[in-house]
Amino acid sequence: MPDSAPALIALAGQQNAGKSTIFNMLTGLTQHIANYPGVTVDKKSGSYVAHGRRFEVVDLPGAYSLAAFSLEERVARRFLLEERPDVVVNVIDATNLRRALPLTFQLLEMGFRVVVALNMMDAAERRGLEIDIAHLERRLCVEVVPVVGRSGKGEAELRAAIARAASAERVTPATLNYGPLEDEVAAIQAELAAEPRLQDFSARWLAVKLIEGDREAEALLADRLENPHGLLDRIYRARAGFEARQGLSAGDQVSSCRDTHAGAILAASVTDTRAGEVPVSERIDRVLLNRFAAPVFLLATVWVIYQFSIVEGSNLADATWPALAALRDLLASLLPDPGFLHDPQIRAMGLWIADAVLTLLNFVPIFLILFALIAILEDSGYMARIAFILDRILQRFGLHGQSTLPFILSGVFAGGCAVPGVMATKAIPDARARLATILTVPFMNCLAKIPLYTLLINIYFPDARGLMLFYLATITVIVALLVAKLLTSSVLRNEETAPFVMELPAYHLPKFSAVLHRSLSRTWLYVRKVATVVVAVAVVIYGLLLMPGLPSDRLESYESAAEAAIAQFYTDLEGNPLRQTVLDPAQLIALIELEGAYSAEREATDDPADRAALDAGIRAAHPEIAPFLLGGTTEAERSAQATLATLAQERSDLRRQMRRERLETSLLGSIGRGLEPVTRYADFDWKINITLLTSFAARENSVATLGVLYDQEDGQNLSLAERMGTQQAAEGRTAVSAVALMLFFALYPPCLATVIMIRVQTGSLKWMAFSIAFSTMLGLAVASAVFTSATALGLSGLQTMTAVYLLMLGLLLVVALPKPWLPQLRPRHVREAA
């Protein structure tokens, strides 16, 4: 064991060079994801032990060069300069050597011990490229290890090469001849090498950077030297002299020398046995990206994703729901038993949290399928092509071709989730378009918005269900585009943008294990983040609903009503032999609970055989109290069943009234009432306000809260839609109110989990707060305007919705179409006219 100190290994390479697969190959399952300080770029690190030494591996962000123009490049460069890794593994796509080598030259110039991992050798072979590794090693003066990251080929050789490099002596930085610029570079290099405070940098690299006019390098000089002005001035003059002499900028000369050198190495070490042939990917693209066929294939892809993830996924979720329900039942049986009127606090809260978490876990099958399909799209290379097809439209609204994926994930066609949607914005290179995407993605119709729409449509638009759903599904896209345009031309105007320059990767057949891994890890992220947030929020809302509780006189009145009901029950059973079995109050409560479970189960089955089996099961498990549930032939048995039914009904009525009263007087209820003056113009009363407040935690809450608020008066057995319909009608509400509510719900602030994800992805509380405030105001403004003007005009609900839809569509067209009558403000035109 010559050296036991851990060696720091950095993985550097361009995007799509397969850095992640090499990273996974080296570190296996030990990886850990964090952020680089101050930025939202993922920092993946891991470690392994080999040759008696520990190797810490850090995956640098993909960078084409170390020019420090993009965020990724700056992060990669800063890491290299500050952390000084012992070995830099330069991952190169073997099919694209020419573009990759300039980065290699820069790493060598910086004086690192470099190992080149020549990845995707299998693809290069298939492409008919013969690479002379020995020649490449001679030209670069570093070890070049051919690997196939996807299958793990070359792993041992790569580890060995890394170990050799890590224990090697410090290398002298390689030099590349910069032709006519060489004299200037050499002069500055000599000056920098003589500077004692700059000894930890490669003078050659720093000289090249300075002569290119690199800002960060100049800042570094200013930071290290007491008086850098003389040096900076000499550098400036050297640069100006060269540029005047050659008519070419120094940066261009450097970059062109590197490119030429790469071309020369390539020509000498790579033989293309299939030169002149059309690559397979290009032949596929001739069909898939054909101008007329491309939209058809795109729609077909989207349809397949929708069909498998949302439709089939929902079926799968229905199939797995019993398992989750059983989990809830198990929890219910473990918690303290319920009381007649009050349940123990711990039971109520436990079940409340369990319901919130289980509802979200119920979506897991959908996400597994959705994420697997998206991983397939990404790995196959089609995702980049989707961006190519749609960029023109999205660009018009300040978005980016790569905004497509987040929108699809969040539910362009009714069904998705904004949490993975916001997560997927990571791939967008343009900061402004990325923020605009993050802020508009929550407008999409996520899975949890659908129940409220369905409820309201069933009440108010039973004859126009399809049309209303179509309006709601598409209006969100229209609004999202409009809002994106609004934001990018106002608050986001000064955000950094990036050009749309993208490489279309060759088509790959996705590997099963990679797809599975990605799908599982993304779903796990969802489960973990959402579960923690949901638990926390569920507790808070539970508290807000509970406090301050009912006044004691109301409580007493409920309790005496409960006692009276129980007393009545025993009186009615006077003389009945079955009375003996339920004398103990605890037994009575157990019996009522059993009755509730039994009726629910009986309600759920239509098959007479199943019902008979259910009855038989009850009879076998509880022989002495079975008549209370099942009735029977004797008078005593029948009256026992009737009395119990009356008591159970009274209990549930009492409990519901109490819950409702508690809700009305709770803190949340007071907040809802307090908001009425503001929400009046949109015709939201306190009940709707409470519903909206609870659905901020998770949208699924909306319908559940309405179920409590619009409760049944006295033993009716109406559906929530009917109850809400009659009560709202009595309050003078119309379909227009429903339209206002649905529009608000469509534009409503992102749910809490999404908000947290926005915080994570933007790395800023400011944007998180903005996303909440902006959409609340937008939603309220739209809902108020729609309700007020529709009422003034006397429109019906459907007319209102149609009018709003057409208005938005018209606005969209106005924004999208060119405006020749407006003066062109673009600087290029001014110059041209001049």
Added chain:
Amino acid sequence: MRRAILQTMGLGRGKGRPCRRNRCHEACCRERGEDVSLCDILPGASCRICRLHGHGPVRQRLLDLGFQPGREITVLRRAPLNDPIELRLGDSFIVLRRREAAHIEVSDA
């Protein structure tokens, strides 16, 4: 006809930053009497890069991707709405918006 429709929809070539011949003073392009930018090249045709206009990140990214003077480019296709365009540069397939392509001055291969 199609171009006319696209143009009225604001999706054609005539809008925004037009890809018009403007400020090339290089000898290689002047021979032909007019300057041509990459976005004027029809799909299927090849050309050679003369020089890159513009500055900052866009230009740097293009240089990094291998858009170096002297190299040959083939325009493969345009997206369904005419923008962006797909190019072949050596062994890589690159997608560019026309606005960026307008920065690349080319001559016939």
